[in-house]
Amino acid sequence: MMRDPTPATAALTLGHDGAQLYRGALTAHLGALLTAVDDLPDGQAGVRINGLAPLRSFLAPTGPIGSIAAGVLGPSSRAVRAVLFDKTEGTNWSLGWHQDRTICVRQRIDAPGFGPWTVKGGMQHVAPPFELLARMVTMRVHLDDVPATNAPLLIAPGSHKAGRIPVDRIDAAVNRHGTAACLAQAGDAWLYATPILHASQAAAAPMRRRVLQIDFAAEDLPGDLEWLGV
Numbered sequence: 001m002m003r004d005p006t007p008a009t010a011a012l013t014l015g016h017d018g019a020q021l022y023r024g025a026l027t028a029h030l031g032a033l034l035t036a037v038d039d040l041p042d043g044q045a046g047v048r049i050n051g052l053a054p055l056r057s058f059l060a061p062t063g064p065i066g067s068i069a070a071g072v073l074g075p076s077s078r079a080v081r082a083v084l085f086d087k088t089e090g091t092n093w094s095l096g097w098h099q100d101r102t103i104c105v106r107q108r109i110d111a112p113g114f115g116p117w118t119v120k121g122g123m124q125h126v127a128p129p130f131e132l133l134a135r136m137v138t139m140r141v142h143l144d145d146v147p148a149t150n151a152p153l154l155i156a157p158g159s160h161k162a163g164r165i166p167v168d169r170i171d172a173a174v175n176r177h178g179t180a181a182c183l184a185q186a187g188d189a190w191l192y193a194t195p196i197l198h199a200s201q202a203a204a205a206p207m208r209r210r211v212l213q214i215d216f217a218a219e220d221l222p223g224d225l226e227w228l229g230v
Helices: 027-036 054-061 066-073 169-179
Strands: 021-022 046-049 078-087 093-098 103-105 117-121 125-126 137-142 153-155 181-183 189-193 198-200 209-217
Touching: 021 181, 027 054, 054 078, 066 078, 066 137, 066 189, 066 209, 078 103, 093 169
Parallel strands: none
Antiparallel strands: 021 189, 046 078, 078 209, 093 198, 103 125, 117 125, 137 189, 137 209, 153 181, 153 198
């Protein structure tokens, strides 16, 4: 069962809480971002993105999105996975508490500590060693307003420091860390520690809620494994 979240606050920080709001960071670029994703399929809850050239300048370490991640990870930061979530009245889903545990790679090459393997959206995914996830960050760029009634992301502040949490202990971890709702306006960006516990309820008053979610990393994968990239 999901607990009622406490309101989001600008006092949350990435280092302490595992999440930080960048208010209005992309407001000046909203029109261009909407144009960049305009050709992606409509009516799908989530579309995994690869090879979308108009996004690349935004995601580069010097771009308006990538520079936020590079400010945390350093100049070697790169976008390694992107998904467009499009929640509407017709696709008004909910998602229970969980940690993101997979990365997207160019092809399956078995390596110690990597597995199990899955294919999502036609792209090869694998669960890496948790320590790799702990060195990554995830950004959510809001293309629409997300008030409390429009399914804001819920997080358990500080849970990114708890390591890999077994599924049967997630509810206890959420109770221990508490919850916060990541409210946003169009043009805001939230930056998260990739392993943070998070969830999403169905919208109480559904409006369109498009979120561009990008994972960033600053290291190469071992052996012949390669990030797929965006």
